[in-house]
Amino acid sequence: MTGEYNLAEMDKQIRKIREAAEELLKIGGGIEAVKKNLARLLASTKMLELNISDAKEFV
Amino acid sequence: MAEDQSIYWNPILETLPREKLRQLQVRKFKRIFDWAYNNSPFYKKLYQDAGLEPGDIKTYGDIIKVPKIDKGMLREVQSRPPFPYGDMLAVPLQQVTEFRQTSGTTGTPVYQADTWQDWEWWAECWAYILYAQGYRDTDRVFIPFGYNIFVAFWAGHYAAEKLGCEVVPGGVLDTEARILKMQELKCTAFMATPTYVLGMADTARKIGIDPKTIGIKRITCAGEPGASIPATKKRIENAWGAKVYDHIGATEIGAWSYMCTFQSKGLHVNEAFFLVEIEDVETGEIIDQPGRDGKMIITAFDRMGKPCIRFDSKDVIRWADYTCDCGRTFRIIDGGVVGRADDITKVKGVLLAPTAIEEVVRSLGELSDEYEVIVIKKGDIDDILLKIEIRPGFEKQEADILNRLKDQLRIKTNLGYKIEIHPYESLPRYALKAKRFKDLRPH
Numbered sequence: 001m002t003g004e005y006n007l008a009e010m011d012k013q014i015r016k017i018r019e020a021a022e023e024l025l026k027i028g029g030g031i032e033a034v035k036k037n038l039a040r041l042l043a044s045t046k047m048l049e050l051n052i053s054d055a056k057e058f059v
Numbered sequence: 060m061a062e063d064q065s066i067y068w069n070p071i072l073e074t075l076p077r078e079k080l081r082q083l084q085v086r087k088f089k090r091i092f093d094w095a096y097n098n099s100p101f102y103k104k105l106y107q108d109a110g111l112e113p114g115d116i117k118t119y120g121d122i123i124k125v126p127k128i129d130k131g132m133l134r135e136v137q138s139r140p141p142f143p144y145g146d147m148l149a150v151p152l153q154q155v156t157e158f159r160q161t162s163g164t165t166g167t168p169v170y171q172a173d174t175w176q177d178w179e180w181w182a183e184c185w186a187y188i189l190y191a192q193g194y195r196d197t198d199r200v201f202i203p204f205g206y207n208i209f210v211a212f213w214a215g216h217y218a219a220e221k222l223g224c225e226v227v228p229g230g231v232l233d234t235e236a237r238i239l240k241m242q243e244l245k246c247t248a249f250m251a252t253p254t255y256v257l258g259m260a261d262t263a264r265k266i267g268i269d270p271k272t273i274g275i276k277r278i279t280c281a282g283e284p285g286a287s288i289p290a291t292k293k294r295i296e297n298a299w300g301a302k303v304y305d306h307i308g309a310t311e312i313g314a315w316s317y318m319c320t321f322q323s324k325g326l327h328v329n330e331a332f333f334l335v336e337i338e339d340v341e342t343g344e345i346i347d348q349p350g351r352d353g354k355m356i357i358t359a360f361d362r363m364g365k366p367c368i369r370f371d372s373k374d375v376i377r378w379a380d381y382t383c384d385c386g387r388t389f390r391i392i393d394g395g396v397v398g399r400a401d402d403i404t405k406v407k408g409v410l411l412a413p414t415a416i417e418e419v420v421r422s423l424g425e426l427s428d429e430y431e432v433i434v435i436k437k438g439d440i441d442d443i444l445l446k447i448e449i450r451p452g453f454e455k456q457e458a459d460i461l462n463r464l465k466d467q468l469r470i471k472t473n474l475g476y477k478i479e480i481h482p483y484e485s486l487p488r489y490a491l492k493a494k495r496f497k498d499l500r501p502h
Contacts, residue, residue: 005071043176047183050332050361054087055071058079 007056014048021045066320066385068190072331073387080388081119084334087360089116092125095366098149101136102366122334122369123345127356129371133169133311144172150364159210161310171210171310174364178217180332181210184314185218187329191319191385192304193277194248196223201246203229203237203259210310211282215250224248234262241273248277253285253295253303254493257428260298271300281306283493284414286318287326287395290421294428305395307374312367313359316392323383325391334358335392336369337376340400349380349393354400373400375412404498406434407441409473413496416445419467425453425460429486429495436500445476448483 021041028034067073075083093113095102106112109126116122136145141152148155150172157173173181194200200219204212206228219226227244229237238259241249251259256278260270278301280286286295286305295303305326308314315333316326328335337346337353346353355374359367379393398412405411413432420430427448435442447464449457461478468476 007071039175043174043179046176046361047179050180050183051069051072054083055075055331058075058083059071 007052007059011053011056014045014053017048018042018045066191067387068187073187073389075331075388077388080330084330084360085116085119085122088122088334088358091358091360091366091368092116094363095149095368099366100146102147102149102368122336125369127369127371130169130311130373134167137170143170144365147365148172149366150174155364158208159213159310160208162209169311172365173362177362177364180361181214181313182217182221184308184329184332185214186221187332188306188314188317189215189218189222189279191317191327192279193302193320194219194222194224198224198247199227199244200224201227201229201237201241201244201249203232203234203249203251203255206230212250214314215279215281234259235266238263238266238268238273241275242268245274247274248279249275250279250281252282252489252493253280253291254283254428254489256280256295256303257298258488260295261428270298273299275299275301277301278303279306280304281308284396285417288414288418288421290418294421307396309372312357312370312372313362315357315359316395319383319385319387321383321385323379323381323391325379325381325383325393326395327383327387327389327391330389332360334360335376335390337378346378349378352377352397375400404434406443406474411472411474415472416468417495419464419471420447422467423460423464425450425456426464427483429488431486432496434498434500441500443474443476444479446479446481446486448481448486451483
């Protein structure tokens with residue numbers, strides 16, 4: 001069943017989200033509204049990593 | 060695996076073949092071990108003293124070398140900075156966004172720090188639970204909980220939101236107002252301790268509402284073992300006309316175990332997020348075979364702020380010798396938490412688990428939901444006093460009820476009891492964790 005999911009591609013897109021968030025943090029100029037919202041975005045991204053990225057090499 | 064993939068929150072992790080799941084667990088254990096060593100002064104010293112360092116955990120068999128922690132250690136670290144958590148903390152204090160504490164049932168409360176990511180993780184763990192119990196975005200979920208320093212149903216609230224449910228916070232309302240609000244809003248589900256769920260049913264009847272007519276379809280219980288005790292579960296299901304599901308979690312651990320809609324006798328362990336080991340209380344051997352009781356040693360793989368690694372929970376559990384038709388490959392514990400290693404006590408030389416008494420009391424429909432057990436010592440002899448209430452309308456059957464109660468208690472626990480009948484509704488009622496077992500013997 002797990003073969004029906006393209007985990008490699010899903011993981012690739014999750015990594016893009018993390019990279020984009022981290023890049024935005026760098027260029028955010030220390031704006032609190034950017035930093036704190038990104039902290040939340042990255043926490044949600046981590047949940048995607050736990051659900052998908054961690055599993056990708058085991059299926 | 061069940062053909063219907065929509066029953067899983069995450070079909071990939073929940074149906075991962077066992078050997079793959081084990082590989083995932085080893086990798087995640089290494090990750091949290093290294094993180095704790097590198098970021099928590101407490102863990103670094105603990106592991107250095109044991110001669111361990113990052114890289115030493117290579118196989119599943121290496122995990123047993125890692126020192127356990129216990130609640131006493133969690134309390135002790137709180138005397139050291141940073142205030143109020145102590146040096147078990149693995150992140151700068153300014154990253155902590157959530158304070159919670161344990162209820163203090165077994166002593167001084169433990170203060171728990173969580174980062175925002177940890178809090179997302181709490182909700183994620185609960186999302187696995189609620190989804191497995193049939194919660195969907197069509198549910199209107201009532202939370203009859205005091206929203207205070209105890210983690211209890213906070214995470215259930217956030218997880219229900221994550222699933223897309225409509226969540227009604229029943230915070231400071233009293234029990235009667237909560238029932239009326241659930242009725243008014245046609246709520247379909249709620250979460251509470253089993254004691255409180257039964258108390259709510261009593262209150263509903265007192266104000267002329269049959270709980271079954273409210274329209275509740277599912278109830279998630281936590282905080283006490285009741286929903287895994289068949290007689291208590293049946294009593295709640297009969298009162299509400301709803302399915303009742305148990306869930307087990309703890310402030311210092313996370314939400315690690317749950318019943319699913321397939322209603323086997325046991326609870327799944329979320330093995331993608333937690334490592335559960337069962338240790339023989341006498342020998343310290345790790346028990347892998349089903350049916351043998353031992354105490355749980357648990358690791359939360361992804362809780363980073365204040366890691367929980369090989370925590371000796373003192374909860375007594377056993378692996379089930381059956382699987383669940385739901386298709387989850389997560390292992391099942393039989394009957395939930397069946398006792399506490401520090402709760403199972405010898406009375407008159409016989410091992411007594413308080414849950415066995417509850418199973419008997421709650422199986423007699425003529426008795427109310429409340430009871431109290433007090434163990435005292437008279438001279439050299441232990442005495443057990445069991446306080447019960449008889450429901451209105453059954454008073455004339457007192458002698459028969461007492462005989463049946465005594466017989467069942469002797470069969471289930473091998474002990475004799477002095478039984479006191481108290482007026483209906485005179486024993487204490489509890490909204491959170493009930494304290495019905497009191498061992499007053501000098502220790």
